[in-house]
Amino acid sequence: MAKVQAVDEQCPVELGLNILSGKWKLKILWHLSKGTIRFNELQRFLGSITTKTLTEQLRELEEQGIILRTVFPEVPPRVEYSLSEIGNTLKPVLGGLCEWGKTYQEYQKQ
Template sequence: MSKIKETSTNFANKQALADECPEVYAANIIGGQWAIVICSWLINGKLRFGELKKRLPNITERMLTLQLRKLEENKIITRTVYAEVPPRVEYELTPIGYELKPIIKLLESWGEKHKALDEEKQPAI
């Protein structure tokens, strides 16, 4: 995963846009295919790392770890470590993370409609 250098013009432009535009700020936090899917699964309640991995079979463990850290850093999810042997770690949405539920449902609905339109345009084989 490439990271934009904080000294680059691209970073400065992205930062300025996010500072001015709350929609861009929000998209930077939950943008990308994995963040939305992780939040979609966590809407239904707490999950452990292995449970998330099973629900997202195409994500690498490294990418899942990076995405969970980013979501935690942005206060969308919380990570709870239980003092057990073996240790148990659970992830869940924070209150502000749960506020994404209607947004995710609207994205789901929009995606279904757009996909249907896109499939109508496909030539018959």
């Protein structure tokens, strides 16, 4: 069985990669960085993600404190997702990654 390290004992880069790893998390966070989004709208933006996978990814991000989930007591229920205070600190990272991606696209055209 793998040894579990306390958060304060982990390498910061490793910790960040563990939180953001996976096929969907960065894509989810990119869309949430633009503002509050409802579940179905987020699923449409992501395209081929299943409801189960999106739910799991959102739950993980919520448990880690990266996003906020707001449930409105309506019929039918409305659920909205947004970045938390610590999640908002990812905006420059996501923006930098986007800019790097554009630079890399140009590099590949050469």
